[in-house]
Amino acid sequence: MQGIVIATLIVGVIGLLIGAALVAAGKKFYVEIDEREALVRECLPGNNCGGCGRAGCDAAAAAIVKGEAGVNVCPVCDEKAIEKISAIMGVDGAETVKRRAFVRCAGTCDKTSVKCNYVGIHDCRSAVLSGLSVWQCDYGCLGFGSCVEACAFDAIHMKDGAAVVDPEKCTGCGRCAAVCPKNLIELIRSDAGTAVACSSHARGPEVKKVCAAGCIGCKLCTKQCEAEAVSVEGNLAHIDYEKCTGCGKCAEKCPAKAIVRL
Amino acid sequence: MKVKTVLMLRKTFQGGVHPADGKEFARNEPYRTYLPKGDLVFPLNQHIGKPARPVVQKGDTVLAGQLLAEADGFVSANIVSSCSGRVKAVENRKTVAGPSVPCIVVENDGNYTLAEGVGRETDASVLTGSEILDKIKAAGIIGLGGAGFPTHVKLAPKNPQEIEYVIANGAECEPYITCDDQLMRTRAGEIVEGLKIMLRLFPNAKGVILIEENKPEAIKAMEQACAGQEKVCVRAVHTKYPQGGERSVISVVAGKHLKLGMLPADAGCVVDNVATVHAVYRAVCRSEPVMERGFTVSGDAVKSPCNLMVRIGTSFEEVLNEAGGIREGVKARKMLCGGPMMGIALASLDVPVCKNNNALTVLCTDPVAEAEKVQTACLRCGRCNQVCPLGLTPQMMAAAAEKKNYERYEKKLYGLECIACGSCTYICPAKRPLMQLFKQAKAEIMAAKRK
Structure with missing residues (x-):
């Protein structure tokens, strides 16, 4: 009986001592955390896609709270989420423009053809490094799907040898644009009406030789546009979305259908 | 007995592989000068x-x-x-x-009219060191073995007094390529003269001409040319790939192992290809800039493999036609600029020969496609680690590169030191595309650093 009492006392006293030590340590080594950080983190999507240019959503939340980044730093968040974050931070909601990725190449297998047989690692960047021009066109999509692999939202897929973005799923994080070695992927306003689906700066006849869907720089589109939003630079059409009204006349007239309606 | 075996072993570098050398196609073909017709x-x-x-x-x-x-x-x-x-x-x-x-x-215009002063004989012995360097610079000499590093920069290290060896690298370990072999056989005297000119820039240095044992004719010719010379000698070395790599050369000649990040000059060595040494002779003694170079057209798909003196800027297409084109009845499945170990696959022959391109190899089979068919997961056999001439661990590097763990690749595994010799890829029984992975990892790390 006595043994049990002694043991209980010893364990109890040790427990109390350790408890006291923990309380003291907790006070001494207390790290101040802004509670807003956790709240902001709640509003962020949590995919850790890196679209904001930071290591992940935790890092983005910390940056927002510290004021290193704006409340609209996350390209994935919709307006509601940005409003929530603004409310937490006590600032006015910054204007957000939703963006989506767009692949500026429509060179599918039926429009262009393969020039040489590439063997090796199936990755666009490896293929570019090998120096082989896999497709007839030097500018177009390689079709090995580095962007597909990079997408955290399952929003980009390979279709007939060229990448296609699913606008419903795309959040505009820009990860695919960063990995594309041909710089084909552009982030455009998600309400844009038209887009140029070609990146070739080659001259018209050369484009025609290699691809049926390429921009030949004929300038028909510039003549159609009433808002003067379309220009042709370096044998390639370019749409200025500040001016574009999304009427779609340029897409209608484009002989190669290199300008597409979205 | 044991002592004798040890003595018989030639000094060599660690690692390396013994690929089929394919030199029989063109090794005995003497140089032909080819003057291009096209642009x-x-x-x-x-x-x-x-x-x-x-x-x-x-x-x-x-x-x-x-x-x-x-x-x-x-x-x-x-x-x-x-x-x-x-x-x-x-x-x-x-x-x-x-x-x-x-x-x-x-x-x-097809006339090849020479500009004024080109081909003028000059007595090199009256030139000063800086005049020699100026002539080399004016001639546009770069590392003709493949790297393409400007020679006038290489020959002007910070510490010319401390250079112990000037090495003319005639190892030519890359399979199929025989242009340096022919150069040493036919222009031995000029190479020795070129080496002596380079030695004048380094007062305390000795000249070494390094040749693999599989080129007995070249060794004989160079030894004859070196006879009676005080500061120049020939060193025959074990035939093993990549013997011609700068680090391998230095470890064999100077017995020094280059530590990570060290340059050859830090180990007291200057290494130049024999073709570069020959170009130095032509630039200094004959005022001839780099207008032509030795070039091998070889491979089992070429009709008549040969060694040519081609003009810089000639298209590969013309060079292949000069070698008779593709053999009848076979299909060229792989065209490489360079040899099969380090060469670059060509999609089209409508590209020019540059100063640092030394061969065109055309093969009936595409070994990479064959390998891809039987590729499996890594077996962890460790053979790649054994053959790496730099003592790296390709197996772990590949794992890190595949996971894009570039931090580990660079800092822990020293992946940036890889010279892309391809020994690991050659020996891999699982046919993993190791070298390509490393090239990609290196490119991405360097791109991230530039940002």
């Missing part, structure tokens, strides 16, 4: 460093040996015309490396 294309970035700056314009008339583009910056090299004619364009053209780069296109 010549001169890319402005044939060397490592800043691309040269064009000094001619469209429509200008140029002579063979005339300057087309001058070195722009410290690490850069001159580019001279290798034919006479008219400058047709300064535009972007495709090159061996893939992307289009600015090139000077010269319409060849």
Whole structure:
């Protein structure tokens, strides 16, 4: 009986001592955390896609709270989420423009053809490094799907040898644009009406030789546009979305259908 | 008995492989000079460093040996015309490396009229060190073995007094290529002269000509040329790939193991290909800039494999036609600029020969496609670790590269030191594309660093 009492006392006293030590340590080594950080983190999507240019959503939340980044730093968040974050931070909601990725190449297998047989690692960047021009066109999509692999939202897929973005799923994080070695992927306003689906700066006849869907720089589109939003630079059409009204006349007239309606 | 075996073993570097050398195709073919008929294309970035700056314009008339583009910056090299004619364009053209780069296109008039002063005999013994370097710079000499590093920069290290060895690298370990072999057999005396000129820049240095044992004729010719010379000698070495790598050469000749990040000059060595040494002789003694180079056309798909003296800027297509084209009844499945170990696969032959391209290899089979069919997961056998001449761990590097763990790749596994010799890929029983992984990892790490 006595043994049990002694043991209980010893364990109890040790427990109390350790408890006291923990309380003291907790006070001494207390790290101040802004509670807003956790709240902001709640509003962020949590995919850790890196679209904001930071290591992940935790890092983005910390940056927002510290004021290193704006409340609209996350390209994935919709307006509601940005409003929530603004409310937490006590600032006015910054204007957000939703963006989506767009692949500026429509060179599918039926429009262009393969020039040489590439063997090796199936990755666009490896293929570019090998120096082989896999497709007839030097500018177009390689079709090995580095962007597909990079997408955290399952929003980009390979279709007939060229990448296609699913606008419903795309959040505009820009990860695919960063990995594309041909710089084909552009982030455009998600309400844009038209887009140029070609990146070739080659001259018209050369484009025609290699691809049926390429921009030949004929300038028909510039003549159609009433808002003067379309220009042709370096044998390639370019749409200025500040001016574009999304009427779609340029897409209608484009002989190669290199300008597409979205 | 044991002592004798040890003595018989030649000093060599660690690791390495013994691929089938394929040298039988062209090794006994003496040089033929080939003068191209078509236009010549001169890319402005044939060397490592800043691309040269064009000094001619469209429509200008140029002579063979005339300057087309001058070195722009410290690490850069001159580019001279290798034919006479008219400058047709300064535009972007495709090159061996893939992307289009600015090139000077010269319409060849077929006369090869030499510019004034080219070919003038000069007595090298009266020149000072800086005059020699100026002549080398003017001639646009770069590492002709493949790296393309400007030679006038390499020959001007910070500490010329401390250089112990100037090594003329005639190992030529890459399979199929035999142009250096032929150069040593037929121009041994000139190579020795070139080496002696280089030695004048380094007062305390000895000249060594390093040749693999599988070239007995070249060894004999060079030994004869070196007979009676005090500071120059021939060193025959074990035949093993990559014997011609700079680090392998230094470990065999100087017995020094280059630590990570060290340059050859830090180990007291200057290593130059025999073709570069020969170019130095021609530049200094005969005022001839780099207009032509030895070039091997070989492989089992070539009708008559040969060694040619080709003009810089000739298209690969013309060079292949000079070798008889593709053999009847076979299909060329793989075309490589260089040899099969380190060469670059070509999609088209409509690209020009640059100063640092030494061979065209055309094969009936595509070994990479064959390997891809039987590729499996890594077996962890560790053979790649055994053969790596730098003592790296390709197996772990590949795992890190595949996971894109570039931090580990660079800092823990020293992956940036990889010289891309391909020994690991050659030996891998699982046929993993190791070298390609490493090249990609290196490119991405370097791109991230530039940002």
